[in-house]
Amino acid sequence: MTNEERITMGDLTSMSLTELQSLQKKVAKAIEKQENRDRKKALAALEATARDLGYSLSELTGGKKAPGSKGAPKYANPENPEQTWTGKGRRPAWVNEALQSGKSLEEMAI
Incomplete structure (x- = not known):
């Protein structure tokens, strides 16, 4: 100064x-x-x-990040590609449903 x-x-x-x-x-x-x-x-x-x-x-911190710093999606819903998941935090319902129907996470990987 x-x-x-x-x-x-x-x-x-x-x-x-x-x-x-x-x-x-x-x-x-x-x-x-x-x-x-x-x-x-x-x-x-x-x-x-x-x-x-x-x-x-x-x-x-429960998966909360600083504003504006979202993780990149790693998985997409095969039936609706607009639904994505970063692979962190709790699994979305569509991931659980796909896994229960016999799909693997690798099949949903982007």
Whole structure:
């Protein structure tokens, strides 16, 4: 941080409303970036701890992942290819039904 970016309380009282609003936006953006960095660091630490214990983080959290990070499907319903499953978590009903009818997971692999 440069000396120009460091602001004291005295500096704040001498600033115009426009300058204060601009500063407020910069501070809000800096807070958001820091929160994202902290969140990523915490997630990485949790994933490392889970891995050290022989688990994936999704296994320990009930299969829930971070928003936007879905696993790639590995299996598709032979009768309805739009129904897919990643192979993780509880098996969907269509997988159980196909297995009971004699199909194997290999036959449903994408």
